[in-house]
Amino acid sequence: MTTELGRIMHEVADNAGMRIPSGLFARARRARRRRLAALAAVTTLLIAGGIILPVWQPSPPVPAEPGTDQLPTVLESPPAGTAALDDAPMPRALALYATADQFLPGENSPLTVVGSGDRYRAYDRPEWTFASNWTKTILLSPDGRYVLMARWGSGNDTRSRLLDVATGDVTTLDAGAPLAWSPDGAVAALVHYDGDATSDDTVGGQITVVAVPTGRGLWQVPLIPLPGASRELSAALSPDGSMLAVQQRDQVAAYHRDGTVAWRAQVTGQLAGRAAWTPDGRRLLLSDEEGRLLPLDAASGAAMPTLPGVEGVQRVGRELTPLVEVVGWRGETALAVVGNQRLYELSEPPRVLLTAPDTVYELDVATARIGPEPRVPGAADPGPPPPFRLPGWALMLVAVAVIVLLSRRRPRRAVRDWLRGT
Amino acid sequence: MDTRQAQASFEEFVAGRSAALAKIAYLLTGHREDAEDLLQAALCRAAVRWARIDDPEAYVRRILFTQSVSWWRALRRRPPETLTDEPPTLAAAPTDQDLRLVLDDALRRLTPKQRAVLVLRFYEDLSESQTAEQLSCAVGTVKSQTRHALARLRELNPHLATLVADQPRSVVNR
Numbered sequence: 001m002t003t004e005l006g007r008i009m010h011e012v013a014d015n016a017g018m019r020i021p022s023g024l025f026a027r028a029r030r031a032r033r034r035r036l037a038a039l040a041a042v043t044t045l046l047i048a049g050g051i052i053l054p055v056w057q058p059s060p061p062v063p064a065e066p067g068t069d070q071l072p073t074v075l076e077s078p079p080a081g082t083a084a085l086d087d088a089p090m091p092r093a094l095a096l097y098a099t100a101d102q103f104l105p106g107e108n109s110p111l112t113v114v115g116s117g118d119r120y121r122a123y124d125r126p127e128w129t130f131a132s133n134w135t136k137t138i139l140l141s142p143d144g145r146y147v148l149m150a151r152w153g154s155g156n157d158t159r160s161r162l163l164d165v166a167t168g169d170v171t172t173l174d175a176g177a178p179l180a181w182s183p184d185g186a187v188a189a190l191v192h193y194d195g196d197a198t199s200d201d202t203v204g205g206q207i208t209v210v211a212v213p214t215g216r217g218l219w220q221v222p223l224i225p226l227p228g229a230s231r232e233l234s235a236a237l238s239p240d241g242s243m244l245a246v247q248q249r250d251q252v253a254a255y256h257r258d259g260t261v262a263w264r265a266q267v268t269g270q271l272a273g274r275a276a277w278t279p280d281g282r283r284l285l286l287s288d289e290e291g292r293l294l295p296l297d298a299a300s301g302a303a304m305p306t307l308p309g310v311e312g313v314q315r316v317g318r319e320l321t322p323l324v325e326v327v328g329w330r331g332e333t334a335l336a337v338v339g340n341q342r343l344y345e346l347s348e349p350p351r352v353l354l355t356a357p358d359t360v361y362e363l364d365v366a367t368a369r370i371g372p373e374p375r376v377p378g379a380a381d382p383g384p385p386p387p388f389r390l391p392g393w394a395l396m397l398v399a400v401a402v403i404v405l406l407s408r409r410r411p412r413r414a415v416r417d418w419l420r421g422t
Numbered sequence: 423m424d425t426r427q428a429q430a431s432f433e434e435f436v437a438g439r440s441a442a443l444a445k446i447a448y449l450l451t452g453h454r455e456d457a458e459d460l461l462q463a464a465l466c467r468a469a470v471r472w473a474r475i476d477d478p479e480a481y482v483r484r485i486l487f488t489q490s491v492s493w494w495r496a497l498r499r500r501p502p503e504t505l506t507d508e509p510p511t512l513a514a515a516p517t518d519q520d521l522r523l524v525l526d527d528a529l530r531r532l533t534p535k536q537r538a539v540l541v542l543r544f545y546e547d548l549s550e551s552q553t554a555e556q557l558s559c560a561v562g563t564v565k566s567q568t569r570h571a572l573a574r575l576r577e578l579n580p581h582l583a584t585l586v587a588d589q590p591r592s593v594v595n596r
Contacts, residue, residue: 005585006544011522012529013445013545018458020440020465025429028469 040403047399068369069094069116071343072377075356078112078120083383085123086168090115092144093165094366098137099359111138111147113165119381123163125149136362139178139274141185142328144366146212148178148188156193156205162213173215175208177230180274182237183328185368188212189235189244191223197230207235207246209257221255224248236276236284238298245284247271254284254301265301269294273325273336275367285334287324293334293346307334307346328367335367428472435478436465443482449541450490452530460489487542487556491534521581528578536571539564 071094095114113121139148147163151172160173176192193205204225209218221244223229232249243262244255247270254262269286272293276285283295283304293307327343328335334346335353340363343354353374356363440461447457447464464485468478475481529537535557542553543564550568554561575582 003544005525005540006547008521008525008585009449009529009541009545010445012526013449015522015526016445016448016454016457018444018448018454018461020436020444020458020461022433024436024462024465025432025469025472028466031466032470 043402044399047395047402068371070371070373070375071095071354071365072114072118073354073374074377075114075354075360076120076377076380077357077359078122079380079382081382081385082112082120082122084168085113085121085163085165088121088383089164089166089168090119090121091166092116092366093140093147094144094370095354095356096138096140096147096364097356097360098362099357113147115144115165117381118378119383121383123147125161136178136364138362138364139181139188140364140366141181141188141212142183142274142366143185143368145185148173148181150177152177152198156195156197158192158197160188160190162215164213171213171215173210175210175215175217176205179207179233179235180237181212182241183239183275183277183279184241186212187218187237187241189237191230191233191235193223193229198228200227202227203229205229207244209237209241209244219257219259221246221253221259224251234271236271236274238277239279239281243277243281243298245271245276252284252286252296252301254298262299263301265296265303267294267296273327275326275328275334279329279332285326287326291324291338293324293326327365328370330367330372335365337363337365425473432469432472432478439479439482440465443486446483446486446541446545447490449529449545450486450534450537452526452537460486463489484556487538488558491538491557521585524579524581525575525585528575528582531578532571532574536567536574539567540571543568 069092075095075097077099090113093113093115096111097114098111111123111125113123115121137150141147145165147165149161149163151159151161153159158177160176160178162171162173164170173190176190179189179191181188187209189207189209191205191207193203195201195203197203197205202225205223206220207223208220210216211218223233223246226232226248229248232247234247236245238244242257246253246255247267250266250268251264252267252271253264256262267286269288269292272285272287277283277298278285278295282298284298285307286294286296288294295304295307296302297304325337326334326346327337330345336344336346338344340361341356341358342352343365345351345353354365443464444457444461447461448454451457451460464482467485468475468482471481472478529540532540538557539553542548542556543550548556550561550564554564557564575585
């Protein structure tokens with residue numbers, strides 16, 4: 001009986017009596033053109049927004065006003081999609097690190113820059129550099145505004161790259177590779193070798209104290225020619241920048257600004273970082289394998305009673321790193337990076353202020369204008385999303401291509417045919 | 423085929439086939455205005471691709487059926503007329519005209535998918551597999567929708583039971 005259903009349905013349909021207007025073809029084409037025009041307009045607006053939005057964003061930020069920031073208790077690995085520092089600069093960095101999983105021999109080893117408010121940024125170094133237990137490749141200025149990076153050329157071509165964290169700009173300082181910042185960040189000590197200092201040849205050279213950021217040379221001290229001179233060299237500037245302590249192997253020499261030697265001493269430890277001079281300038285600290293701090297009298301080079309260090313603290317970090325690196329002071333208490341993993345306040349007993357990810361093999365922390373208590377970090381801020389990091393010309397190119405494809409028939413068909421492989 | 427040729431071909435198609443397509447559209451929607459909208463939308467879709475369509479009739483029919491069950495189109499559909507729960511009272515032995523009115527009314531009370539299935543199966547006389555292909559759904563869906571639609575028609579008016587008393591035809595590969 002369902003054939004009857006079909007028959008009655010035909011009768012129902014036959015009585016519908018409908019009208020179809022004329023001119024449907026032209027109307028359809030007009031409607032389609034309007035839709036495409038609207039789509040092109042919306043696409044253009046979206047892409048134009050992508051170009052304009054970065055202009056609205058407060059970048060590059062102005063240099064930070066004097067104030068204090070709180071260090072996070074823990075540093076994280078850089079979150080996925082972390083913005084490049086060049087695209088999203090920060091007023092200053094609180095910490096800077098390179099991790100082992102970012103390290104690829106022969107390739108540039110990227111850095112992670114951590115700012116206030118848990119802001120994370122990535123920075124691709126212009127060239128690969130190496131670290132040793134004496135030589136750091138990344139030196140963050142005490143105020144966190146600049147980063148000094150070694151640029152090792154062939155032979156005696158050693159220079160420094162100076163990265164301005166607040167703008168992402170990089171300049172080259174020709175006086176040599178970085179050795180140490182002064183505690184106030186106004187000057188830095190750079191070393192130049194007269195030959196290939198990484199070889200076993202006996203090579204001399206000189207250390208130049210330069211003004212930052214201009215790179216203007218202020219004064220120089222000579223290096224004692226030694227085989228593999230770069231492997232066992234460290235230096236520290238006094239708080240007022242008037243003296244420079246230079247250690248080559250087991251000998252420390254203190255120089256005045258005029259290049260004259262104040263004293264020389266045979267030592268068993270190693271200069272304890274960029275803030276190895278105590279804030280009063282009366283002692284110069286060395287650290288030893290046991291985690292102790294061994295002071296020398298800054299006036300004579302004579303050994304003084306041992307200071308509390310990190311003895312008894314479980315050793316952490318990488319074999320390549322110096323054990324204790326004093327990076328700043330809070331009153332009479334040293335702040336030290338230990339094992340390139342943790343920042344300690346060397347009180348009695350030592351207190352951990354900051355811990356870096358396990359894979360970190362180089363760590364530096366800015367200690368100027370840091371609040372006394374670290375804070376529990378919030379969610380990491382990776383910076384602006386990638387689309388807004390595209391340069392304006394690339395976005396404009398995409399916009400033009402989209403508009404052309406949407407508004408013209410032939411290019412669209414050409415693309416379709418190309419996709420079909422015909 | 424250039425644009426002028428495409429337009430001439432399209433208008434020839436509309437003149438020749440729009441009456442038949444309009445009937446399908448009416449059965450699918452149950453309302454004259456909705457049917458006109460549906461058919462015009464289908465023809466407009468076909469118009470912009472006319473030069474590239476191999477079988478215009480099949481293309482337009484497919485658009486009619488898929489659009490009639492489209493949820494997006496359902497949002498724009500006119501609200502159904504207010505109808506009473508009680509079916510119209512008919513004479514004991516209804517005439518064909520009575521049955522036509524009853525069926526017309528009953529079809530409007532089915533879901534779009536049920537209507538589409540009935541139109542394809544009993545108006546277009548397609549097999550279950552062909553219906554499934556037209557609606558881009560499984561054969562099992564066609565079977566269940568047909569069963570539910572016929573049961574609903576029987577519920578709506580006892581006189582329709584005479585039309586839908588037997589089981590739907592089995593799948594015939596055509």
